[in-house]
Amino acid sequence: MHTCASVNYADVVGREFDREIVVEMLLKSGNEPTLFVFPIVGVGGTGKTTLAKLVYNDRKIVRHFQLRLWVRVFKVDELLEQIVKSVREDICENLDMNELQNLVRKALHEKNYLIVLDDVWNEDPVKWDELKKLLMVGACGSKILVTTRLEEVASMMGTVPAYCLKGLLSEDCLILFLRNAFEQGQEVLYPNLVGIASDIVQKCEGNPLVLEAVGSSLYKKTEESLWNEVKNHWRWNSNQYDTAALRMIYEQLPSNLKVCLAYCSIFPKGSVIEIDKLIQLWVAEGLISQSSNESEDLEDIGIQYFQGLLSRSFFQEVEEYRSIFTSICRMHDLVHDLALSAAGFEFCTVTSHIQNISDEVRHVAFSDYDLSGKELPPSLLNNHALRTISFSVDGIGPMSTLYVENCMARFMQLRVLDMSDSCFDELPSSIGELKYLRYLDISGNGSIKELPDSINKLLSLQTLRVSHCAQLEGLPKDIGNLISLRHLHITTKQACFPDKAIGCLSSLRSLFIYSCNNLVSLSEGLQHLTSLRTLAIIGCPRLIFLPSAMKHLNALENLLIVDCEELALLEWQDIEGLRMVRSLVIGGLPELESKDVQCLGSLQMLVLAGLPQLDTLPRWLEGASVTLQYLRVERCPKFAALPKWLENLSSLEKLEISKCSTLFSWPERMSCLSNLKVRRIDN
Structure with missing residues (x-):
């Protein structure tokens, strides 16, 4: 899908020469009779995407092109959809191909544009x-920049010879490696290790991904024997040094991180991964072990697992609330290949071409399979030990209720059942027989009208996602019986939620309320959700106020309120529970000002988006002057000035401002923000 094309220049080493060449090619004037397409080709991990981001954000490029678009997927319908959404934010979902094509023509008509098609595989x-x-x-002079691993793709798409991206120069390799292996400046204390590092980087053949991954694997490890062990590892002798190096790092992982990485093969290659969903899946599959501190939530341990893999470069492009609603990341294609290899026979993507599925398979993802039929693959029918069924690979779930019923009847040991983006109109009552089920996702189903009462028998269920189910009348009245439920994502036609429904879910850690167009009030039963840590209210246009019961949410850490057109936050200073909130996302509200709020003393992260009346930062933000680390303001057309008291935000590390066309200057004393590491301005 669409990916953020931002890049931190300080993190990039040794690509200045390449950037200048590509920029020069794209700025060449000419009256090309056909579309100008310039491919960048190179092996996995060499930094094609990074180079494309450097080019995309180059000042000359920004000034030259009227319109710049960044698109990652190369399925025509998804690509068109992303082009349209990049230009128009008011476009609804599920447009047909003709509508998409017409909108694309209008969006691009006679504009001088640059489109980046990143990581193209389609031949x-x-x-x-x-x-x-x-x-x-x-317009004449529009350009397309393509990044691909495949020379065949570059040859097919390019109208000029491809730019072949080589590895980094030796001195740049060492800089990048040492940056990942040591804290800043600490390498001078270990000259012997720097000498060993020089030998290691020669084996990495200039590949930035490998350099970062191997360097990260040695971070804060100062024993020479460990460094020599890496230098002399037998895997360097493999013909495929890149995957061999990643395999070497994988072998050093603790066993719990190994299984969590292998499980990531359930996600399609190149896809955006929702971090919360990933951790919920790990918990559902029993891959997270309880620590000695029994009061620590499994989700917290899951975050530690994620950070452990992230620190070794197994994840990348982490964006906190980049989509407003959730934090996301990606997995490099080479790492995905490693995860698939590590999963072995336990994971299988089932396509219409696969005839024989091993009995050892435990996790199945359906792709390119006829989901309109009623039959399961014959070789899968007797696999009663199946743990995971996911239909989310292609964004198309099952269409037949009978097909879903067959799945439930056959696979009684399921822990995870992901049927998102389906169109079956009835969830079979047999769902209640899946007594081990911990994760159920039927979000994005536009047909289903009710959930069977038998769903209340799922006493092991931890995650229930029924968001964006526009026809769903309501939740079962006895949903409070789901005593293990920790995460609930819902869309219903209800005007209010009964007090004895959601309010009885005392184990709930996160509650996401999406697109409830009739919702007028939240239940006072919220007061019983004393373990709730995340509350998101998104797209509820008739919601007028937040209930006083919120003052009892003493564990609340993350609050998201987005696109609630009638909701006024005038009395929220009375919500005592806000004193624990660490991240706050507010968007699409008519007003934001309120009395001075002094209870935000723990706030670390604030996102303000789509606020048409916002002209400066709200005064209550000063209450978080010691704690705030991340601030983002976007799509606020009247946002004209940053206040002088911004200099008091002494902990601020990252400041982003996007699509605020009225803002022209910074406060004079920005230099007082001594911890500021990233300042990003866009549009």
Whole structure:
């Protein structure tokens, strides 16, 4: 899907020369009769995407092109959808192909644009020709930049010879490696290790991904024997040094992180991964072990696991609340290949071409399979030990209730059942027989009207996602019986939630309320959710106020209120529970000002988005002057000035401002923000 094209220049080593060449190519004037397509080609991990981001954000490029778009997926319909959404924020979901094509033509018509198609794998010339015809409506001088591992793709798409991206120079390799292996400046204390590092980087062949991963694996490890062990590891002799190096790092992982990484193979290659969902899946599959501190939530331990893999470069492009609603990341294609290899026979993507599925398979993802039928693959029918069924690979779930019923009847040991983006109209009552089920996702189903009462028998269920189910009348009246439920994502037609429904879910850690168009009030039963840590209210246009019961949410750490057009936050200073809130996301509200709020003393992160009347930062933010680390303001057209008291935000590390066209200057004393590491301005 669409990915953020921002880049921290301080993190990039040794690509200045490459950037200048690509920028020069894209700025060449010419009257090309056909679309100008410039490919960047290189092996996995060499930094093609990073280079494309440097080019995309280059000042000359920004000034030259009227419109810049960054798109990662190369399925024509998804690509068109992302182009449209990049230009128009008011576009609804589920447009048909003709509507998409017309909107793309309007969006690009006679505009001088640059489109980056990142990480293209599709070698189908027919689909490329189909797309190219649509894109040729731009002004003369429009350009397309393509990144790909495949020379065949570069040859098919390019209208000029591809730029072959090579590895980094030796001195740049050492800089990048040492940056990941040591805290800043600490390498001078260990000259012997720096000498060993020089030998290690020669084996990495200039590949930035490998350099970062191997360097990270040695972070804060100062025993020479460990460094020599890495230098002399037998895997360096493999013909595929990149995957061999990642495999070497994988072998050093603790066993709990190994299984969690292997499980990530359930996600499609190149996909955006929702971090909360990943951790909930790990918990559901029993991959998270309780620590000696029994009061510590499994989700907290899961975050530690994620951070452990992130610190070794197994995840990348982490964006906190980049989508407003959740934090996301990606997994590099080479790491995904490693995860698949590590999963072995336990994981299988089932396609229409696969005939024989091993009895050892425990986790199944359906892709390119006829989901309109009623039959399961014959070789899967007797696998009664199956733990996971996911239909989310292609964004298309099952269409037949009978098909779903067959799944439930056959696989009684399921822990995870992901049927998101389905269109079956009834969830079979047999769902109640899956007594081991811990994770159920039927979000994005536009047909289902009710959930069977038998769902209340799922006493092991930890995560229930029924968001964006526009026809769902309501939740079962006895949903409070789900004593193990920790995460609930809902969309219903209800005007209010009964006190004895959600209010009885005392184990609930997160509650996401999406697109409840009739919702007028939240239940006072919220007062019983004393373990609730995340509350998100998104797209509820008739909601007028927050209930006083929120003052009892003493564990609340994350609060998101987005696109609630009638909701006024005038009395929220009375919500005592806010004193624990660490991240606050507010968007699409008519007003934001309130009395001075002094209870935000723990706030670390604030996102303000789509606030048409916001002209400066709210005064109550001063209450978080010692704690606030991340501040983002976006799509606020009247936002004209940053206040002078901004200099009091002594802990601020990251400041981002996007699509605030009225803002022209910074306060004079920005230099007082001594902890500021990132300052990003866009549009």
